[in-house]
Amino acid sequence: MALTKGELIAAIEEAIGALRTVYTDAAREADLYEAALLTVATEAAEAAGGDCLITNDGVSAASSAVFRTQPGNLYVGNFTYVLASFFGGRQVEIHLGVYVAGKSGVLHECDVAVLDQKEAERSRVGSVHPRSSNLVAAVEAKHYSASPRLRVGREFIGLASEMGPSKCTLAFPAPGGSNIMPLLAKHPGECFDELIPGTPPADLMCGHITQKIKNWINRT
Amino acid sequence: MVQGSAEVVDEILRNLDRELPDIAAQIREEIARGRMVKGSKLPERVRQDRQGALTAQRLGRIGENELAEVPYTDDESLAILCDTLLTLARSLAANRRALLNLLVDHGIQSGHVTFAQPDETQTAEPTSLQVEGETGRAEVMFGRVKGLLGPAREEVGSWH
Numbered sequence: 001m002a003l004t005k006g007e008l009i010a011a012i013e014e015a016i017g018a019l020r021t022v023y024t025d026a027a028r029e030a031d032l033y034e035a036a037l038l039t040v041a042t043e044a045a046e047a048a049g050g051d052c053l054i055t056n057d058g059v060s061a062a063s064s065a066v067f068r069t070q071p072g073n074l075y076v077g078n079f080t081y082v083l084a085s086f087f088g089g090r091q092v093e094i095h096l097g098v099y100v101a102g103k104s105g106v107l108h109e110c111d112v113a114v115l116d117q118k119e120a121e122r123s124r125v126g127s128v129h130p131r132s133s134n135l136v137a138a139v140e141a142k143h144y145s146a147s148p149r150l151r152v153g154r155e156f157i158g159l160a161s162e163m164g165p166s167k168c169t170l171a172f173p174a175p176g177g178s179n180i181m182p183l184l185a186k187h188p189g190e191c192f193d194e195l196i197p198g199t200p201p202a203d204l205m206c207g208h209i210t211q212k213i214k215n216w217i218n219r220t
Numbered sequence: 221m222v223q224g225s226a227e228v229v230d231e232i233l234r235n236l237d238r239e240l241p242d243i244a245a246q247i248r249e250e251i252a253r254g255r256m257v258k259g260s261k262l263p264e265r266v267r268q269d270r271q272g273a274l275t276a277q278r279l280g281r282i283g284e285n286e287l288a289e290v291p292y293t294d295d296e297s298l299a300i301l302c303d304t305l306l307t308l309a310r311s312l313a314a315n316r317r318a319l320l321n322l323l324v325d326h327g328i329q330s331g332h333v334t335f336a337q338p339d340e341t342q343t344a345e346p347t348s349l350q351v352e353g354e355t356g357r358a359e360v361m362f363g364r365v366k367g368l369l370g371p372a373r374e375e376v377g378s379w380h
Contacts, residue, residue, distance in 0.1 A: 005224040008372050012232050015305055015368040016239050022312050022354075022361045026242040028347065029312065031335050036315035039322040054326040064330035065323065066346075072338025079338070097338070145308040146246040146300065149253070173311040174304070178256040196311050197318035 026143070027069070033143040034096055034111045035067055036197045037171060041094045041112050041139065042082050044209035048217070050084030050092070058083055058093075058121075068097035071109035075124045083117065090217050091117035092136055100138070101129045102162030110163070112139035114213065116220075132163045137212040139205075140170045147177030153184050153191075160189035167212065171195040171205060225376070226294040229301055240308075247304050251297045259286040266290060299376040302369050309365035313358040320355045 003011070023029060042052050056062045056078045065080040072079070074095060082094035093115050099107040100115075107129060119134035140156055142148050153170075160168035165188040176184075176193035184191040190208055195201040229251075236244035259282040262270070271282055282288070292300065323331060336346035 003372060003375060005228060008228050008375075009231055011368045011372055012228070012302070012305070013235055015309075015365045016232075016235060018361045018364040018368070019305065019309055019312070020239055022358045023240060023308070028335070029315075032315045032319065032349075033311065035333065036318040039318040042322060052326070054322070054328060061326065062328055064332050064334065065328060066334045066336055068338045069335045069344070069347075070337055070339070077336075077338055079336075143311070144246060145243060145311065146250040146304040149249060173307050175307075177250065177253070179253065182256075194307075196307075197314045199314070 030141070030143040031067065031069055033173070034141045037112050037139050037141050037195075038067075038082065038094060038096050040197060040202050040206050041114055041137070041209055042084075044137075044206045045082065045084035045092060045094065045114070045213055047206065047210040048084075048086070048213040050086050050213070053083045053085070054080060055083050056080050071097045071099055073127075074098040074120060074130055075127045081120075084213075086217055088217075090220065092213060092216070093117050093120040095120070099129050100135055100163065101131050102159075103132060103164075104162060106162070108159055108162055110135070110138040111141040114138065114209065116216070132167075135163055135167055136216045137209050138163055138168050139209075140168065142170065142172040144172045144174045147174050147193075148172055148180055150179045150183065153180040156184070156189060156191070157187050160187065165189045169205060169208065171201075225298040229294065229297045232301060243304065243308060247301050250300055250304070251292055254289040254291045255296075256287055256289050258284060259288060260284040262288055263290065295376050299373065302373045302376065306365065306369050306373070309362045313355070313362035316351060316355040316358045320351045323351060 046052055054062050054065065062080050068079055083091060084094065085091045095113045095115065098110055098113050100110050100113055102108050113135060114137040115130050116134040116136060119130045123130045140159060142152055156170045168189040170189065170191045172193060173196050174193065176191065192201045192205045195205060233244055233248060267282065274280060274282065319333060331350060331352050332348050333351055334346050334348045337344050
């Protein structure tokens with residue numbers, strides 16, 4: 001039976017009320033989305049054969065997790081990251097919200113950065129920023145529930161050209177609209193729309209990052 | 221077709237402006253943008269109107285691969301609104317579940333995640349999240365939102 005206008009409004013307003021019991025603000029939900037994408041990257045490292053340690057010091061397992069709310073320098077603070085160790089001794093680190101130096105020498109934020117562990121260690125020892133040449137994969141997270149505007153796509157293309165287009169991935173929960181998707185389809189950086197953890201697009205991105213890590217292992 | 225869907229969208233967006241302003245902004249932007257289509261995919265009536273205007277000024281024909289935007293219908297706008305809220309609800313629950321699984325799978329006993337500013341000169345206090353409790357609440361919320369919006373969504377139909 002068809003809903004009346006009043007019933008429809010009441011149902012949607014009740015849904016908004018339910019959302020408000022969990023949703024606090026956009027910044028916190030964006031942080032949580034980035035952290036959720038870190039879990040996808042961790043699964044990717046495991047699928048590539050990695051043994052993953054969630055750590056704050058690179059040696060022992062973290063007793064609790066501390067993530068950045070804003071982009072920061074990899075070498076400052078004791079933030080949580082993932083250390084993935086592979087057969088043969090190769091290692092990558094997966095960080096949230098760190099600056100990486102692009103091809104031009106300018107710093108860019110990587111929401112999720114998969115880095116050669118030696119590059120991350122070099123950053124900590126020398127208090128210098130990791131370089132994009134030793135970035136294995138990066139994810140730009142946009143917690144949009146409706147399709148992002150075209151500008152998001154343009155900014156991603158700029159970021160990808162700095163970091164290495166094939167290393168970069170854009171992810172957001174909404175279905176991509178008729179403007180941003182054709183733009184990104186013509187560029188080598190991958191875009192995964194409708195990316196919500198536990199859904200097929202998350203599996204696709206996981207497989208994509210797995211392959212990036214495997215290629216890196218085989219190349220080096 | 222939903223009777224009065226334009227009024228429903230207007231009223232809900234006014235409510236969202238108060239309750240979830242950033243989500244209201246995303247929906248308004250998406251609706252205002254319209255759908256981009258190729259000339260060959262323009263709805264017939266729209267195509268005739270636009271072609272008529274071009275012809276009147278001798279500006280040629282609309283090519284098959286030319287790009288144009290078509291406004292969303294009122295029902296499509298309502299569908300976008302419902303889909304956005306559903307996507308948000310699903311994402312809030314799934315993000316927390318993914319984080320909880322990471323903590324459990326890797327033996328992080330505290331079950332807490334803290335978000336802190338990287339720069340020590342910043343004044344904002346770190347915020348801590350009890351992930352298990354948050355996940356449970358979010359999943360209950362998602363079930364509720366799905367139950368409430370599902371019937372509305374079915375009535376509106378697809379906008380893709």
